[in-house]
Amino acid sequence: MDGTDLAKIVMNPVRMRIAQYLLLHEHGTTVQIGEELSDVPKASLYRHMRILEDAGLIQVVQENKKRGTVEKVYKLNQDNPLDSKEPGKEEIGQLIHSSLLGIMGEFQRYLKRDDVDPRKDMISLSSVVLLLSDEEFQEFFGKLGELYSSVLDHQPDGKRKPRKLTLISSPVTEEKKKKEGLGREERKC
Template sequence: MEIAEVVMNPVRQRIFQYFLLHEAGTVKELKRALPDVPNASLYRHIKVLAEHSILTVVGENRIRGTVESVYQLNKEALATEDEGGNAVQMSLLSICASFARYFAGDDVDPKRDMLLLTNCTLLLTDEEFSGFLSEINEIALKYMKAEANESSKMRQITLISAPTNEQR
């Protein structure tokens, strides 16, 4: 399994997101953060992430004769060279597959589900674009840290930046 396949799984993306927000965590803490994920699935996904060195064990908690592992995101494992763009292509295919599954469903209602697709072209310097990305990151982190409640719905947001073919 290639790194793109490992990370592009929706549950593993949520685990990955948890560790982006938290320095470290245990399976027990992940269960509280992802209550809709069955225990067996959660353990299986953590195992996959650990086998691919995306999560590493950084500590242990001894609790009544058992050992609870403390995991941390291994950011170095994700800093891979991808000159051929395979990871990006896998990500785009995963997004397309997600939309295809949605539209193939029986209860499709883009208005009710607040489906959003927007595209714009920005004319910014690298410094301005970096500032733009920082602002978006701050907003995303604010909402990623929000506690879920009974009326919360899971929504996936993807931001893709690509150069245009036009020369300026």
């Protein structure tokens, strides 16, 4: 299986959500993942899990016997087959497209709920164009990584709730630089 095939497997929105779950929780059973992805039918979830396992993107780390069946505990494969492949323009474009569709899907599911309150839920959208050298940009990302690391291991305490923060670094076209210049655009709902 080449990098293009693997990229297509990963770029499915449901499989991306499975990978995100395993990234966040380190491991999980199909039942646990299904509780988080409650909008995905069970049969579809099992099919997506099998596809990810067959592709070598997730692996079974434990098997538990439960009521005459075997429950598998999965984790992301540390030897990710995608890591050894250099993605081409098409794969990168598909990954970006799929990621953005996944984010849009999460917002659609959020907006279908009865208890939607964007201000209370602190939904925001922020965009800024920074003028940084490659070294400054790497240092900036390093500091962001440290900030993320400082809160990644927080445990539930009654006040905390899951919050998803998506960071996208995108190119700035020459046309956009001329029209908009540097600065910040922020929208809070």
